Amino acid sequence: MSKHHKETNKKEDAALTAQPEAMEDGLPVPAPEAAPKEAEPGSRPSDLDVAKAEAEAAAREVESLKAELAELNDKYLRKLADDVNFRKRMLKEKDEAQKYAVSSLLQDLIPILDDFDRGIASAEQTKNYEQVHEGILLIRRQLSQMLENKYALKRLDSKGKPFDPTMHEALFAEPADVEEPVVSEEYLCGYALHDRVLRAAKVRVRIPAPKGASAPATEAKA
Secondary structure, rough: HHHHHHHHHHHHHHHHHHHHHHHEOEEEOOOOOOOOOOOOOOOOOOOHHHHHHHHHHHHHHHHHHHHHHHHOOOOOOHHHHHHHHHHHHHHHHHHHHHHHHHHHHHHHHHHHHHHHHHHHHHHHHHOOOOHHHHHHHHHHHHHHHHHHHHOEEEEEOOOOEEEEOOOOEEEEEEEEEOOOOOOEEEOOOOOEEEEEEEOOOEEEEEEOOOOOOOOOOEEOOO
């Protein structure tokens, strides 16, 4: 065999070896598929491992939420207790304020009572009417000044003043030669605290008489 024929045979054998399909009965036969390569152990997590990891993460989140809820509940209970204690303290202070609201006034009235006691003791010894009268006037003046200067209690002067229904209570009314109702007599004095009337004065009032009519001699009750 010549050298040329040997090289030709070698090329044919190489082509047959590299050809992916074999000939069978004159038809091409597909080459067997390569088996899928199995994943190496530890190269890819399984579904079970993924599920376990997700469950552990969910459990940690639940524990974190439980701890946060417990902290919020503790803060809420403390705030609620503080509010309850504050309301109790405010009610107690309010009750004490109402209970002892007049303590300052009473402390100022005690010396007045002492003056009355001394005046009574002196009157029992001297039996002097003028001295007793002067003592009572002095105590009355001191009491009135103290109440007005310190507590703004003002006595209403009504006699000769125009009749004011917000300050006066008319017990009697009589027609007279006046242009407007005027207080002619005061039976019981009135008092005011700042700009609020505590007690209206009980008075007699002169009202304008009808024209051409004379004032009646009798009193007309209001």
